[in-house]
Amino acid sequence: MLIYILAFVGVFVGALVGYVVAKRKIEKDLLLAKKDAEHIIKEAEKEASEIKKKAVIESREELHKLREDWEKEKKAREEELKYAEERLIKREEMVSKREELLDKKENYIEELRKELEEKQRELIEKEKEIEESFEKLAGITPEQAREIVLNEAREKYEYEIAKVYSQIKTRYEEDAEKYAKKVIADAIQRYAPEYSGEVTVSTVMLPNDDMKGRLIGREGRNIRAFEKVTGVDLIIDDTPEMVTVSCFNPLRREIARRTIEKLVADGRIHPTRIEEMYEKAKDEVEKIIKEAGQEATFVTGVGGLHPEIVKLLGRLKFRTSYGQNVLNHSIEVALIAGLLASELGLNVEMAKRGGLLHDIGKALDHEVEGSHTIIGAEILKRYGEKKEVINMIMAHHGEEEPMTPEAVIVAAADALSAARPGARREDVENYIKRLIKLEEIAKSFKYVENAYAIQAGREVRVIVQPDKVDDVLADKLSHDIAMKIEEELQYPGVLKVVVIREKRSVAYAK
Missing domain, CATH: 3.30.300.20 (K homology (KH) domain)
Structure with a gap:
C-alpha cells in the first residue's frame, strides 16, 4: 500500500515539475514572439510614415500644378471676357449710331411722303381741271377719248405687227418644218405596222342549218338564255350555215363567239350547258388577256410592269376607240414614241413606257367614273409608277403641262397613230x-x-x-x-x- 502511495506521489511530483518547465518555456516563447511583433510594428510604422510623407509631397506637387493650370485658364478667360466686353461696347456704339441714322432717315422719308402726297393732290386737281376743259372743248368723255386712241393705234400698228409676224414665221417655220418632217419621216419609215379594221359583229360558221334551230331551242329558250348570260345579240337569219354575234363590247362579243363554238362542237345545247360553256370561254379569254398584255410588253421592250398593269394592258385587246383597237394603238404609240426619242437623242425607254401606258385608263373607263387619263394616272400611282410616266398620261390630252420632252413625244406619237388613214371612224x-x-x-x-x-x-x-x-x-x-x-x-x-x-x-x- 505504501508503495502505491509513493508511486502516486512520484508521478504527481513529476507531472508538476513537467508543468512548471513547460510553462516557463511557453512564457519564454511568448516573450520572444512579443519582441518580434513589436519589431514588426515599428518597421511597419516606419514604412507607413515614409509612404505618407511621399504621398503628401506628391499631392502637394499635383495641387501646385493644378493651381498653376487654373491660374493660366483664369487669365485666358479674363482676357477673352475683356475682349468680348470691348467688342460689345463697340457694337453698342455702332447700334446707337445706326439708330440715329434710322431716325434721321425716317424723318426724311416722312417729309418726302408728305411732300409727295401734296404733289399728288395737286396733280389730281390739275387732272380734273384738264379733263373738264377737255370735255368742254371736245364734247366727249375721257373713256371715249381713250377708246378712240386705242382703236387708232390698233389700226395703225396691226399691219406692222402682221408684217413682223410674217417675217418671223417665214424665218423659223421653214427650218422647223423641214426638221420635224425629217424626224417624223425617219421614225415612220423605221416602223411598218399592219392595219386591221374593227367591227361590231362577229360571225360563227355552223356545220349545217339544223344547228340554227338547236341554238334557238324550243320556244326560243336557248337563244334567250344565251343572250341573257353573254349580254350580246345573237342574229340568226337566212344566211346559210352562219350566225352573227352583235355587240359594241368586243370582250363580250369574243366570249359569246367562243361559247357558240364550244356549244356547236359539244352538240348538247340547253340553258345549263350554255352557262357551263360560257364560263369555260370566259376563262379562255382571261388567259388570252394575260398573254396579250405580256406580248405587248415583249413587243415594245417595256419591262418591270406590275402584273395587274400587264393584265389591264391585255384587256385593251378587246377595247376600241373610234373603231381603232386600243392595244394595237398603244403598242403603235410606244414604238413611234421610242423611234422619235431615238431620233432626238432622248430617253427611249421612258418614251416607250409612256406610250404603252398612255391609254391604260380605257381598260376601266366603262366601270369607273372619270376620264381615261385620270383613271390611268390613278392606276399607275397605285402600282408605283414614276411621276414622269404619270405626267405623260395626263399630258397627252392636255390635262397637265408636260414635265419632260418625252411627254411631248408621247402626245405627238398618239396623234400620229390616230391620224393615219383608216385608223378611226366617226359617226x-x-x-x-x-x-x-x-x-x-x-x-x-x-x-x-x-x-x-x-x-x-x-x-x-x-x-x-x-x-x-x-x-x-x-x-x-x-x-x-x-x-x-x-x-x-x-x-x-x-x-x-x-x-x-x-x-x-x-x-x-x-
Whole structure:
C-alpha cells in the first residue's frame, strides 16, 4: 500500500515539475514572439510614415500644378471676357449710331411722303381741271377719248405687227418644218405596222342549218338564255350555215363567239350547258388577256410592269376607240414614241413606257367614273409608277403641262397613230357637227366673207375681202383661225387652214 502511495506521489511530483518547465518555456516563447511583433510594428510604422510623407509631397506637387493650370485658364478667360466686353461696347456704339441714322432717315422719308402726297393732290386737281376743259372743248368723255386712241393705234400698228409676224414665221417655220418632217419621216419609215379594221359583229360558221334551230331551242329558250348570260345579240337569219354575234363590247362579243363554238362542237345545247360553256370561254379569254398584255410588253421592250398593269394592258385587246383597237394603238404609240426619242437623242425607254401606258385608263373607263387619263394616272400611282410616266398620261390630252420632252413625244406619237388613214371612224352626226363648227369658227373673224370645210373636214378654205386683207394679214389670219380651232374643236389628225384673197376686175365691151 505504501508503495502505491509513493508511486502516486512520484508521478504527481513529476507531472508538476513537467508543468512548471513547460510553462516557463511557453512564457519564454511568448516573450520572444512579443519582441518580434513589436519589431514588426515599428518597421511597419516606419514604412507607413515614409509612404505618407511621399504621398503628401506628391499631392502637394499635383495641387501646385493644378493651381498653376487654373491660374493660366483664369487669365485666358479674363482676357477673352475683356475682349468680348470691348467688342460689345463697340457694337453698342455702332447700334446707337445706326439708330440715329434710322431716325434721321425716317424723318426724311416722312417729309418726302408728305411732300409727295401734296404733289399728288395737286396733280389730281390739275387732272380734273384738264379733263373738264377737255370735255368742254371736245364734247366727249375721257373713256371715249381713250377708246378712240386705242382703236387708232390698233389700226395703225396691226399691219406692222402682221408684217413682223410674217417675217418671223417665214424665218423659223421653214427650218422647223423641214426638221420635224425629217424626224417624223425617219421614225415612220423605221416602223411598218399592219392595219386591221374593227367591227361590231362577229360571225360563227355552223356545220349545217339544223344547228340554227338547236341554238334557238324550243320556244326560243336557248337563244334567250344565251343572250341573257353573254349580254350580246345573237342574229340568226337566212344566211346559210352562219350566225352573227352583235355587240359594241368586243370582250363580250369574243366570249359569246367562243361559247357558240364550244356549244356547236359539244352538240348538247340547253340553258345549263350554255352557262357551263360560257364560263369555260370566259376563262379562255382571261388567259388570252394575260398573254396579250405580256406580248405587248415583249413587243415594245417595256419591262418591270406590275402584273395587274400587264393584265389591264391585255384587256385593251378587246377595247376600241373610234373603231381603232386600243392595244394595237398603244403598242403603235410606244414604238413611234421610242423611234422619235431615238431620233432626238432622248430617253427611249421612258418614251416607250409612256406610250404603252398612255391609254391604260380605257381598260376601266366603262366601270369607273372619270376620264381615261385620270383613271390611268390613278392606276399607275397605285402600282408605283414614276411621276414622269404619270405626267405623260395626263399630258397627252392636255390635262397637265408636260414635265419632260418625252411627254411631248408621247402626245405627238398618239396623234400620229390616230391620224393615219383608216385608223378611226366617226359617226355621221358628229362629223356634220364638226364641219359646221369648223365653218362657224372661220366666219367669226373680221374681213371673212365665207368659209368652206373640204377634204372630209381636214381642210377649211377661208374667203376674205381682198381690199381689206393683203398677203401679210392673210398669214396672220390663217394662224389665228388655226389657234382658235385648236382651242375649241376636237378632230383627228392635222387640219389645214387656207386663206384665199382674190381680186377680180370685170369690164364689158359694147
